[in-house]
Amino acid sequence: MTIITERSKTTTTKAEQALRMYRQMLAIRLFEERVNDLYTRALMPGLAHLYIGEEAVAVGVCEALHKDDYITSTHRGHGHCLAKGASPDRMFAELLGKEAGYCRGKGGSMHIADPATGNLGANAIVAGSVGIATGAAFAAQRLGNGRVAVCFFGEGALGQGSLYEVMNLAQLFKLPVIYVCENNLYTEYTHFSETTAGEILNRATAFGLEAAMVDGQDVRAVHEAGSRLIERARRGEGPGFLLANTYRYTGHHVGDIAREYYRPKAEEQEWKMDRDPIKNLTKWLLEQKLADSVQLSAMESELTAEMDKAVEFAVTAPYPSPEEVEQDVYA
């Protein structure tokens, strides 16, 4: 099997890479703002779990992946999908339950999957995909196709025993899998310190995994740490664990408005003001003179137009016809 590496081949300079990551983070933010809007206007069924604030994690890690590498994702998965290369139009369509969606409307927000971009699927079971990602790494190793698998999950997944089972398996078999823990401080409505004893990184090193912690609001740092673990895994040196400290700006889902009983407004403000991954990178790009604000605004306008078009596409797209309900139960 051949390894598709066009994306990383195009990485000629650090500057290009930083701009690509900037663009990607912005795309996610704009995407999620539209999700919020669609949901609030009652156009989106179900629940919407926004990734706003956490963009640097998905983007920094996926920048280090090849197109045919694998990811698994979570209920808060839009950012991972986009960062791995999914198109906003088909994503919006899926979110609205339309036929043109990635899953023909059958999956919805929490189950977007796409073989073309190596996306094994978002998962609505906390830690539900840790086995899948590990298995994909196992297959990659056995087939010798040079791929790696990245398993994204929130720190809530640290509560699920299956994570420890597969970390043990991954280390025993030296599988090319990286577990990326997005510690956004909260599960649904509970602070992680109330649900997490000991030190998170030790939970990975106890099983022999190579582990690293990183500021999840600094996309360049995420990318660097992610790359190291990914390339190490790709070389056959075994699995890694990346702990990214981050924050979700909005509620657990769009309807989670009155949040003060579980977290102070001041905390939210602080993260938004001082630790925003897009602001951080903007500042750096400008400082380094790798971009100017005109250029960045132009990019934003372009992305905004693209996102609005994608929303338009999804809103006007047709629903699947009722007979489809019985299709695809079996392959």
Added chain:
Amino acid sequence: MTIITERSKTTTTKAEQALRMYRQMLAIRLFEERVNDLYTRALMPGLAHLYIGEEAVAVGVCEALHKDDYITSTHRGHGHCLAKGASPDRMFAELLGKEAGYCRGKGGSMHIADPATGNLGANAIVAGSVGIATGAAFAAQRLGNGRVAVCFFGEGALGQGSLYEVMNLAQLFKLPVIYVCENNLYTEYTHFSETTAGEILNRATAFGLEAAMVDGQDVRAVHEAGSRLIERARRGEGPGFLLANTYRYTGHHVGDIAREYYRPKAEEQEWKMDRDPIKNLTKWLLEQKLADSVQLSAMESELTAEMDKAVEFAVTAPYPSPEEVEQDVYA
């Protein structure tokens, strides 16, 4: 609620305690030899997993427990039951499926349970009782009855994710529970190094537990380390993890005879000759002049007679009557 402490109250001297542990280990060995015999003579149905070689672990730990403290046990559970105070006659009866058994014959070897000695039950699911032990500690804490719970399991249970879930819970709630991992080097037919990545102790300390490793063939060392963790837990300082390195002399079960494909005879010989817990303690008792060989032989004769009587009792005891099959499904 009052705490029953007669047993530990009778501990006046180290010598008495050592002799008591000696007696208990010998009782287990003699018990298991008879199980082997009953099984080989086709008098015992099902499977028999012998504890021979590992006696010091159960005995050293249980010596540090009160009668109303709790234990949970495993498929290899006879030693734990006896060490916690069960009577051989009703145990043998259970092993043979007789009405007089601890579970009226319904449980058999892998399910002996006894409220009178705080035995929450052996368990035939690997790691199946980690939740139960943790829950008993939780109840003890909430009821303020001063009890602790000890959860015995083989190193194979380290493969089960539920163990990590409950260690996290125990540490968060500071529960009086001690996880005792009996590393006898093998699961059924696989060496633990093939199934266990990283360092075992780290798997407990990662969750914040107090952890210790001990030579499981040295009953005094086990007792000392166990006591420390147990008393710490009893004082409300949180859960502990004790890793006891030990060895099963015989097969995974009595029928597991041709073992050389998974472990060398020389290894078995070495443990039996050089690291036998009963021999070790005999030597020490004699050296310290805490006992002489006449006294120890007398003890052995006495125990042998007791065990033979217990076997006799069980063999001649009646089976439950068939109507009992529908009893006790519901309380």
Added chain:
Amino acid sequence: MPEVAQREVTFAQAIREALAEEMRRDATVCILGEDVAEAGTPFKVLSGLVEEFGKDRVLDTPISEAGFTGMAVGAAMTGLRPVVDIMFGDFITLTMDQMVNQAAKVHYMSGGRWKVPMVMRTTLGATRRSAAQHSQSLHAWFSHVPGLKVVLPSTPYDAKGLLKTAIRDENPVVFFEDKMMYKLKGPVPTEEYTIPLGVADIKREGNDITLVATSSMVQVALGASTLLEKAGISAEVIDPRTTWPLDEKTLIDSAKKTSRVIVIDEGYGRYGVTAEIASVIAEGAFYDLDAPVKRMGAMHVPIPFSPPLEDATVPTENSVFEAARALCNRN
């Protein structure tokens, strides 16, 4: 209940009241689950309980369904009466070992010596646009397991009375709540009351056809019966209220009276609850039935996200009406 003083409460409130009353009555009752304390669960069913009973009795856990369910088993054996909250019925997959191999069997395996008075509360039901992993009705699994009891309330009155009984029961009881019903209002007596497990309720009397319906399907059946009335067909609606124990007599008697039966349950039809109930009736009323017992359940597909697809998967007032009319040969 015409002479009894009544109040209107929602289904959620009925459950909350049952818990609060039992927690006041019995200090050993406690609640364990994710986001059960300050958040009062995502459905707000438990709002206010932590304020009254404190964090010692309403405990937020990590996302460790197997772990805290296992703890509940042990705690129930040793003096508490835990009520565990499994946020979505789909997550019982993670608790099967603790519920089936432990909770359900402890009493029997120990020859009646230990008991497990615990309750698991969880949900069932689709049409919330929650997709395949948050929409299942898996109560058939637990109904299949001796040692468990399974409760499916369909009104606030039943919910409150049955939950109080479940908490007092000496056995593990699984209590399934339809998540679409939490806001449904209905009368409950001002005075304390309980409802025994194993007694079906005739929600509406009729002569031409029996609609046996569970949980969410009771309202559907009642709606259908109104439509049927207009078509000149008198339908009897029976709610078994518990699938185990099952009140076979009431079901069979009704079938004998009307001679036509439809069984409606929101779980999958195949190998589901409708199969058992239909078999019981087909056997018990064999000589009185004028037509085959008809079964209606969820379509045999994972529940799709897309609204027009999802709506096709579950029985509706209209589909039940049509089926009943066809069965009565009146078109």
Added chain:
Amino acid sequence: MPEVAQREVTFAQAIREALAEEMRRDATVCILGEDVAEAGTPFKVLSGLVEEFGKDRVLDTPISEAGFTGMAVGAAMTGLRPVVDIMFGDFITLTMDQMVNQAAKVHYMSGGRWKVPMVMRTTLGATRRSAAQHSQSLHAWFSHVPGLKVVLPSTPYDAKGLLKTAIRDENPVVFFEDKMMYKLKGPVPTEEYTIPLGVADIKREGNDITLVATSSMVQVALGASTLLEKAGISAEVIDPRTTWPLDEKTLIDSAKKTSRVIVIDEGYGRYGVTAEIASVIAEGAFYDLDAPVKRMGAMHVPIPFSPPLEDATVPTENSVFEAARALCNRN
């Protein structure tokens, strides 16, 4: 199969041959499980496979049923055809999330874009004196779940042909083997063959009564049919071979012919396989049945250890004979 060249092999050997043939044919087939390599499983079903295919394709895992089942899901999605070995059917409790929320749903949720061609092999059956946690027949659970297929072979011939088909199937298939049957011998063709899923087999033709029997109960039904013959009753014995897909037509046609039916399955009768099959027949042959469809399954009790109790829990040749005779009104 009179003209076909035949050999006598045991049930275990048939399974081993199916695996070996498929592993030779397709390099992506691999085996994951506990003690599957050198030990060849405790039942020695897989003996010799690791010698032929190496440790890269026959992998010993830790005791992590959830973990390695999850890995199999991911590996199946990405190019392998894993066969996981769950030593005892009782341990499927630990895999329910991976099998039901992941494996069964991936294809549907992804709109048909990913598929999961994996097989889970496990066991069922009591009377091995293994007590409540090693004696269950839990195949009804998986049969209830859309997206899974469930196979229950009853002869070496069926085992081999069905397992080969299961491995080639593009969907997750669960394959239940009766552990008491491993040594049963029977003819298999010398030439390669496969058996489609979803086709019942008439194990014996007859006219007076239909005995529908699965797995372990097929031999029991055949034994009963011999006794019945002596009593002048001609019994037809039908083995559905797969509970999903289910060959309803063959069952209904036979019921129409004989007008009397007993359904026999070793799982619990309540909410079990017999309920579905009995319902299908009672509906499909409603106007032809002369007596209610009778169901025989395991008693609704955890399986007890004590031999006289355990023997009472399952249908036997005699109990089926008596039931059939009573149903035919000939005493």
